[in-house]
Amino acid sequence: MKIVVQVRLFPDAGQEAALRDTLGLCNEAANLASSEAFGRRVYGKQALQRITYGRLKAMGLSAQPAIHVARKVAGAYATLKANILAGNLGKPGSKRRRKAESKPIRFRADAAQPFDDRCLSWQIADRTVSIWAVGGRLNRVRFGCSAQQYAVLSAHRKGESDLVCRDGKWFLYATCDIPDVEVKEPDGFLGVDLGIANIATTNDGTRRSGKRLNRVRHRNQRLRAKLQRIGTKSAKRLLKARRRKEARFAADTNHRIAKQIVTEAERTGRGVALENLTGIRDRVRLRRPQRVTLHSWAFHQLGRHIAYKAERAGVALVHVDPAYTSQGCSACGHIAKANRPNQSTFRCTSCGFAEHADVNAARNIATRGAADWAAVSLPNAA
Known part of the structure; x- marks a missing residue:
């Protein structure tokens, strides 16, 4: 590679x-x-x-x-x-x-x-x-x-x-x-749900974001908007300086998250299952304040970092269809919009299973990852 x-x-x-x-x-x-x-x-x-x-x-x-x-x-x-x-x-x-x-x-x-x-x-x-x-x-x-x-x-x-x-x-x-590393046969998959409130959540229950990260992102948005309104030469100079700072912050955060995810998958002998992010900005419907966050965070960059780190470590990686991963129950498979009453809560209206919404979505992604991997690696299996 x-x-x-x-x-x-x-x-x-x-x-x-x-x-x-x-x-x-x-x-x-x-x-x-x-x-x-x-x-x-x-x-x-x-x-x-x-x-x-x-x-x-x-x-x-x-x-x-x-x-x-x-x-x-x-x-x-x-x-x-x-x-x-x-x-x-x-x-x-x-x-x-x-x-x-x-x-x-x-x-x-x-x-x-x-x-x-x-x-x-x-x-x-x-x-x-x-x-x-x-x-x-x-x-x-x-x-x-x-x-x-x-x-x-x-x-x-x-x-x-x-x-x-x-x-x-x-x-x-x-x-x-760098010489290619042979991909190891995974013993299951670490599902990763990407989102706004939590940038990356795994099916193990680890949520990588937190108030500090969102606080920095929102502060950057407010400062950028304020400087743009002022519009003076010094304000434009500060905007240019902050542009690099924000890009470095995003890249460093994404590198850290990707390294933690790939290291955990390698330690446990699993592969990594990610959502297919193609068209995420067109698919997702959000309120206006959330759109700024969606369009300003480098989700695609995070996916690339995870992909190349997984390749270097010989960790299997699959991209799965993200459809209904947030509305489907990871316990019984029931899909309903009512399963998710708010951003952080998942409560199945069929079997009563309850979990943090992002963790439930990550479990669905892990299940789809295992199924997709089996379909590719064992296409003739019964």
């Missing part, structure tokens, strides 16, 4: 200026290639490379950076096409979709740029890199990382690395190819 390791670069003043010029030129070239692709309706990697290579070279790019610029542009259009087909930009004719389809994709001056091993070499033992730049190759650019990141880089780094400038800081996102 492939994972990305982020390391921080510490260039001196001259190196930083060269990196900034390099990133700026690469993205200026990307905008030229994007305009060419849009005007000619040519979006394939090879075809776009053929029609833009000479002009990109003339701008001052070497051979490999020019190729990577064309491929970056082609990849951006492929992503746009996939989003349109998935309906992520609205229905045909919608304002957002028309805007996306009516003009070429534009790249920021500091947008990420990929480098392969011909343009970027790692001296991992010395914690330095050598990287191509428009004014000549930069040698011995220092980088820093944790001990765990260093171990992964040393053993598994392979492929491209992306140069990123974010808030005035420089990073390399290095691709690492």
